[in-house]
Amino acid sequence: MxxxxxxxxxxxxxxxxxxxxxxxxxxxxxxxxxxxxxxxxxxxxxxxxxxxxxxxxxxxxxxxxxxxxxxxxxxxxxxxxxxxxxxxxxxxxxxxxxGPAAAAGAKININTASLEELGTLPRVGPVTAQRILDWRKEHGAFTSVDELDAVDGIGPKLMESLKDLVTVQGG
Structure with missing residues (x-):
C-alpha cells in the first residue's frame, strides 16, 4: 500500500x-x-x-x-x-x-479572538469556535483558561491540548 x-x-x-x-x-x-x-x-x-x-x-x-x-x-x-x-x-x-500565534509561541486571547482566530487552534473547528464565542457573549469574558471547560464540546482532552496555546490576559 x-x-x-x-x-x-x-x-x-x-x-x-x-x-x-x-x-x-x-x-x-x-x-x-x-x-x-x-x-x-x-x-x-x-x-x-x-x-x-x-x-x-x-x-x-x-x-x-x-x-x-x-x-x-x-x-x-x-x-x-x-x-x-x-x-x-x-x-x-x-x-x-x-494557529499562527501558536506557531510563533504567542498565545491566542480567548477573550478577544475572532471566530477565524479560534478556528486556527488545533482540534477547534468552526462549531467549537462559535461555541466559545457564544459562551463569551452569554457569560462575559473568561477569567481563566480553565473556564473553557464550561464550553459545550470542550472536554478534558481538548482542554489539555489548548491550555498552553490560549490566554485570557491582555484583553
Missing amino acids: TDSPDSLPAAPEGGAGVVVVHVAGAVGKPGVVSLPQGSRVFQAISAAGGAAPNAELAALNLAEVLTDGTKLYVPAMGETPPPAASSQPGTGNASGTA
Missing part, C-alpha cells in the same frame, strides 16, 4: 457516526467533507480530491484519527503556512494545524 492519500478511495458519506472536517490547502477539491467516525487524515485528503502534486504530506500524520469539526490544512512543499492555518508537523493534533 502506498502512503499517497489520493490512491485510496474516499470514505462513504452520511449516516450515524459521522465526522465532518474542513480540508484546505494543497488538495484537489478543498472544502468540507463527511466521513465515517474513526476515519483518518489520509481519508479526508482523499475525499477532498486527493493531494495536489505539490502537497507536503510528510508534514502531516496521515494515520491520525480525525475529530469532528476540525480543519485539516495540507501545506504545499516549501510553503510558509498562511496566517489562518499554520502547519505544525508532529503535534499529534487531528486537524494537522495550529
Whole structure:
C-alpha cells in the first residue's frame, strides 16, 4: 500500500457516526467533507480530491484519527503556512494545524479572538469556535483558561491540548 492519500478511495458519506472536517490547502477539491467516525487524515485528503502534486504530506500524520469539526490544512512543499492555518508537523493534533500565534509561541486571547482566530487552534473547528464565542457573549469574558471547560464540546482532552496555546490576559 502506498502512503499517497489520493490512491485510496474516499470514505462513504452520511449516516450515524459521522465526522465532518474542513480540508484546505494543497488538495484537489478543498472544502468540507463527511466521513465515517474513526476515519483518518489520509481519508479526508482523499475525499477532498486527493493531494495536489505539490502537497507536503510528510508534514502531516496521515494515520491520525480525525475529530469532528476540525480543519485539516495540507501545506504545499516549501510553503510558509498562511496566517489562518499554520502547519505544525508532529503535534499529534487531528486537524494537522495550529494557529499562527501558536506557531510563533504567542498565545491566542480567548477573550478577544475572532471566530477565524479560534478556528486556527488545533482540534477547534468552526462549531467549537462559535461555541466559545457564544459562551463569551452569554457569560462575559473568561477569567481563566480553565473556564473553557464550561464550553459545550470542550472536554478534558481538548482542554489539555489548548491550555498552553490560549490566554485570557491582555484583553
